[in-house]
Amino acid sequence: MAVLELASGRISDMAPSRRVRPSEGGDGDETNVTVDDLLTRVACGDGPAFELLYDRIANSVYGVIRRVLRDPAQSEEVTQEVLIEVWRFATRFDAERGSATTWIHTMAHRRAIDRVRSAQASHDRDERVARRDQVTAYDEVAERVEMRLEQQHVRRCLEDLTDLQRESVTLAYYGGYTYREVAELLGVPLGTVKTRMRDGLIRLRDCLGVTP
Amino acid sequence: MTDFDPHSLTGVYALDALDGAEKTRFEAHLHECQACRAEVAELTETATRLAGAAAAPVPAELRARVLAAAAEKRQQSPLPVVTAISARDRSRTPRWYRQPAAAAAALLLVVSGGLGALALDEHQRAEDAETMTTRVAAIATHPDRVELDVPVSSGGHGIVVAADGSALFRTSGIETLPADQAYQLWILRGDKPQSAGVLGRGGELEAFVDGVRPTDALGLSVEPAAGSKRPTGSLVLRVEIA
Numbered sequence: 001m002a003v004l005e006l007a008s009g010r011i012s013d014m015a016p017s018r019r020v021r022p023s024e025g026g027d028g029d030e031t032n033v034t035v036d037d038l039l040t041r042v043a044c045g046d047g048p049a050f051e052l053l054y055d056r057i058a059n060s061v062y063g064v065i066r067r068v069l070r071d072p073a074q075s076e077e078v079t080q081e082v083l084i085e086v087w088r089f090a091t092r093f094d095a096e097r098g099s100a101t102t103w104i105h106t107m108a109h110r111r112a113i114d115r116v117r118s119a120q121a122s123h124d125r126d127e128r129v130a131r132r133d134q135v136t137a138y139d140e141v142a143e144r145v146e147m148r149l150e151q152q153h154v155r156r157c158l159e160d161l162t163d164l165q166r167e168s169v170t171l172a173y174y175g176g177y178t179y180r181e182v183a184e185l186l187g188v189p190l191g192t193v194k195t196r197m198r199d200g201l202i203r204l205r206d207c208l209g210v211t212p
Numbered sequence: 213m214t215d216f217d218p219h220s221l222t223g224v225y226a227l228d229a230l231d232g233a234e235k236t237r238f239e240a241h242l243h244e245c246q247a248c249r250a251e252v253a254e255l256t257e258t259a260t261r262l263a264g265a266a267a268a269p270v271p272a273e274l275r276a277r278v279l280a281a282a283a284e285k286r287q288q289s290p291l292p293v294v295t296a297i298s299a300r301d302r303s304r305t306p307r308w309y310r311q312p313a314a315a316a317a318a319l320l321l322v323v324s325g326g327l328g329a330l331a332l333d334e335h336q337r338a339e340d341a342e343t344m345t346t347r348v349a350a351i352a353t354h355p356d357r358v359e360l361d362v363p364v365s366s367g368g369h370g371i372v373v374a375a376d377g378s379a380l381f382r383t384s385g386i387e388t389l390p391a392d393q394a395y396q397l398w399i400l401r402g403d404k405p406q407s408a409g410v411l412g413r414g415g416e417l418e419a420f421v422d423g424v425r426p427t428d429a430l431g432l433s434v435e436p437a438a439g440s441k442r443p444t445g446s447l448v449l450r451v452e453i454a
Contacts, residue, residue, distance in 0.1 A: 043287075050282060054275060062270035064263035076271055080278055087282040098253055105260035113228045149371060152361055153384060154265035156369060160385060172229035173262050179229040191220070198223030198255070205258040207385045209416040 039100040043090040050087055057101070058083065061108040068112035068176040078115055082108045109173070116176040157207035165200030168193050222248060226255035348420055351375045364432065364449045372430060374453050379421045381408075381430060386448075388414030394437045397421070400429040400450070410439035426454045 035056055041049035061082055066075040086104055093103050158166055164186070171182045183193040204210075216234070218241040224230050225238055242248055351357060354375035363369045368386030372379055381397060389395065390413075397408040397419050408430070411417035421430070432449040433440075 045287060047279075047283065051279060054278060058270040058275070058278075060264050060267040062274075063266040063268035066268055067266045072271075076274060079270060080274060080281070083278045084281050084285060088285050088288050091288055098257055101264070102257045102260045105263035106256055109260070109263060110228055117231065149359065149373070150261075151265045151267075152359075153371070154261055156361070156384065169227065169259075169262075172224070172227040173259055174266065177229065178231050179224045179227075182229065194220045194224055197227055197229065198220065201223045201226060201255045201258050204261070205254060208258060208261055209384075210254065210258045210261065 034100075035104075036095060036100040039086075039090050039093050039103075040095075042087060043093065053086070054083060057086075057104055061104065064105060064108050065112040067174045068109070068116055074115065075112075078111050079108070082111050085111075113176050117178075154208065157204050160207055161200050161203055162196075164188070164192070165196045165203065168196040169200040169204070172197060218242075218245065218248060222251045223255055226252055226259045228259075347378065348380060351378050351380055358453065360451050360453075362449060362451045366434075366448045370432060370449045370451065372451050372453070374424060377422070377424055379424045379430065379453065381417075381419045381421060383411075383415075383417045383432075386414050386417070389434060392437050393434055394439065395432055395448075396435040396439050396443070398431040398433065398443055398447075399424060400431045401425065401427070405431065405443055407439065407441070410435065410437075413437075424453055428453050 033052065035053065038049050038053040038056065042053055058079070062075060062079045065078050065082070066072065069075045069078065082104075085107060093100060097103075158170070161169065167186060168179075168182055171177050171185060172179060175182075177185065179193050179197060180190065182197075183190045186193070188196075216237060218238050221230060221234075221238050225235070230238055242252065351373055357373055357375035360372045360374075361369060362372075364383065364386050366387050368384055370386075371382045371384065374380075383395070386395070394413055395411045395417060397411055398405040399408050399421065408421045409419050411419055411432075424430075429450055429452045431443065431447040431451075433443040433447050434445045435443070
């Protein structure tokens with residue numbers, strides 16, 4: 001019996017990578033390319049690399065935007081904007097500041113948040129609180145659609161947080177609320193929410209094995 | 213807000229939950245505070261894992277629209293202060309970025325993010341890893357694979373993905389053992405457990421196990437650092453493959 005042990009290590013572009021099927025590799029080589037490599041090639045104007053990059057990240061980009069915005073049509077629109085920005089600004093990606101996956105997801109999340117906040121300027125409080133109840137409903141849908149290991153892993157790590165940490169983190173990240181709004185929704189002091197968000201992320205970081 | 217304390221806002225900022233003047237002030241502070249930048253980078257990376265976990269099938273028609281639109285857009289020139297990665301810059305990136313087999317992990321990162329850390333300095337090892345990478349990918353994407361997630365009795369949990377006589381094992385959040393102890397993985401078959409390797413003291417441990425039968429179980433026990441021939445302690449995890 002052959003047994004090979006694998007050292008533990010970082011896992012940063014796990015999410016988009018897992019979306020690649022062997023058949024998408026064509027000649028078999030391209031599946032071996034990292035998101036970082038692809039983005040580097042895209043920065044040099046490589047169109048085919050952009051297609052491959054699209055296939056690797058589109059679902060997670062769309063997924064997170066949809067989580068925040070909920071509305072499919074708007075989510076699609078923002079996803080398109082973000083992905084085109086990835087093409088346009090690939091030249092400005094700096095690998096020393098983090099992974100390509102993080103760069104892309106950060107951009108996606110921020111765009112979704114921007115959209116929510118500008119739209120919310122005209123919404124009233126009640127409507128916004130109603131949105132909170134939809135978080136669970138969409139969770140269930142997402143759970144049916146995608147329940148692969150990364151999700152299980154993240155979910156499990158989220159379960160390891162205290163209730164307040166978890167609610168603070170997910171209301172902010174998936175719900176798109178500011179920390180002041182989160183404090184209001186949860187009925188806790190601002191300072192508490194600040195620390196719960198930080199502590200929650202630190203705990204999540206350790207559980208997920210994110211290394212600096 | 214009068215008591216502006218930037219150091220407590222790193223998590224809030226990483227979650228994009230800061231806005232208005234407070235955000236501007238915090239960003240100004242970031243320019244001056246290396247420790248804050250480091251913490252924000254780390255927490256942002258953590259937060260974006262939540263994005264990966266939210267993946268949902270993107271409408272198929274979007275692909276053609278995005279590709280067509282991109283083809284018509286001119287790319288921005290690199291900012292002078294922010295270098296695009298080049299071959300030269302990449303030599304400064306963490307080692308795992310440069311490992312071809314780590315990339316191969318495209319698929320296997322599904323289950324096995326840690327593969328990127330394989331030591332591949334020597335050519336031979338690289339070849340071994342590549343072979344293994346292919347095999348791991350085959351398991352991770354096998355249509356009939358079994359995916360199991362079970363708790364470890366002393367804390368944390370273990371994930372097993374098995375297909376075609378092989379299994380990937382990975383732990384998450386398990387208790388770190390003292391220096392003289394280690395977790396050892398076992399194939400439990402009848403009354404003869406076979407060692408599948410001493411994995412380490414804690415954290416995210418991984419193993420690729422070959423020759424697994426559907427009737428086998430995997431077990432994890434705490435052993436002396438050098439490992440044991442048979443499990444000496446009680447199992448902290450036991451999982452039936454079938």
